[in-house]
Amino acid sequence: KNEVxxxxxxxxxxxxxxxxxxCSYSVGISAxxxxxxxxxxxxxxxxxxxxxxxxxxxxxxxxxxxEKHSSLHITASHPRDSAVYICAVNNNDMRFGAGTRLTVKP
Amino acid sequence: DVKVxxxxxxxxxxxxxxxxxxxxxDMDHENMFWYRQDPGLGLRLIxxxxxxxxxxxxxxPEGYSVSREKKERFSLILESASTNQTSMYLCASSLSVxxxGYTFGSGTRLTVV
Numbered sequence: 001k002n003e004v005x006x007x008x009x010x011x012x013x014x015x016x017x018x019x020x021x022x023c024s025y026s027v028g029i030s031a032x033x034x035x036x037x038x039x040x041x042x043x044x045x046x047x048x049x050x051x052x053x054x055x056x057x058x059x060x061x062x063x064x065x066x067e068k069h070s071s072l073h074i075t076a077s078h079p080r081d082s083a084v085y086i087c088a089v090n091n092n093d094m095r096f097g098a099g100t101r102l103t104v105k106p
Numbered sequence: 107d108v109k110v111x112x113x114x115x116x117x118x119x120x121x122x123x124x125x126x127x128x129x130x131x132d133m134d135h136e137n138m139f140w141y142r143q144d145p146g147l148g149l150r151l152i153x154x155x156x157x158x159x160x161x162x163x164x165x166x167p168e169g170y171s172v173s174r175e176k177k178e179r180f181s182l183i184l185e186s187a188s189t190n191q192t193s194m195y196l197c198a199s200s201l202s203v204x205x206x207g208y209t210f211g212s213g214t215r216l217t218v219v
Contacts, residue, residue: 004148033208041115041194041213048208086148093164094139094208098148 003027006087006097013104019074021100023087026068034061034072035086037099043086046072077104109133112197112211119218125184127214129197135207136200138180140164140172143194143213155180187218 005024013019023032034046047054047061049070054061058077063070074081082104087097113128131138137156141149141164151164153172161172169191173181180199184191195214201207 002148035210041196041215043196043198043210043213045208045210088149093151093154096141096149098146 002098003091003095004087004089004097006085006100008100009098010101011103013077013102015078015104015106017077017104019077019081019102019104021072021085021087021102023070023072023097024068025070025087025089025095027089027091027095029089029091031090032063032070033088033090033094034070035088037084037086039083046085074102079104079106110197110199110209110211112195112214114214115212117214117216119184119187119216121188121218123184123187123218125187125216125218127182127184127195127197127216129180129182129199129211130178131180131199131209132178133199133201133207133209134177135209136177137202138174139198139200140170140180140182141196141198142166143196149196152182187216189218192216192218 007022031050035043037043049063058075060073084099084101086099088094110131119125139154140152143149155161155174171183197211
């Protein structure tokens with residue numbers, strides 16, 4: 001079993017929809033990261049969380065340490081949000097989920 | 107703007123060739139990492155380095171070696187490329203092992219034919 005599980009693996013949405021991507025992990029962590037990877041490969045860090053909630057524009061990330069669960073929300077989704085979203089956790093080293101491929105259709 | 111630069115976006119090499127993938131960071135980060143990314147498997151750590159001339163094996167080091175002669179440069183070496191090493195390779199650096207300032211390069215898509 002992977003230490004970091006993401007769901008769903010693939011997600012297709014219509015422009016404007018509210019999107020949620022989930023991440024569960026099975027190890028103790030010092031921090032959790034949400035990353036975005038666009039076609040072409042480059043990975044950008046969206047959030048680094050150790051508790052609570054963070055917001056940046058239309059993106060919101062939450063974490064529940066007791067339940068070992070995090071969610072990434074996108075409000076008013078747009079086709080430019082189409083990307084792979086990756087959850088990663090820090091436990092002395094970084095462990096990555098397999099990613100969620102999001103496609104937002106106009 | 108801070109950067110991790112990988113020397114090539116796309117590479118095609120022949121089986122048995124020696125392949126060098128170069129990564130340079132301009133953030134004075136201590137830690138540097140090499141990952142490979144394959145569909146359905148996510149990112150897997152090949153090697154990392156926490157200081158000049160220091161290296162540690164990751165989860166899948168077989169068939170790879172690394173070199174860190176200068177703080178800003180971390181090279182991944184495929185001694186004798188094989189087709190099962192066809193993959194996306196990503197370099198990253200961080201200020202701390204705890205993940206502060208974790209920054210990725212844009213990736214190198216390597217095809218071994």
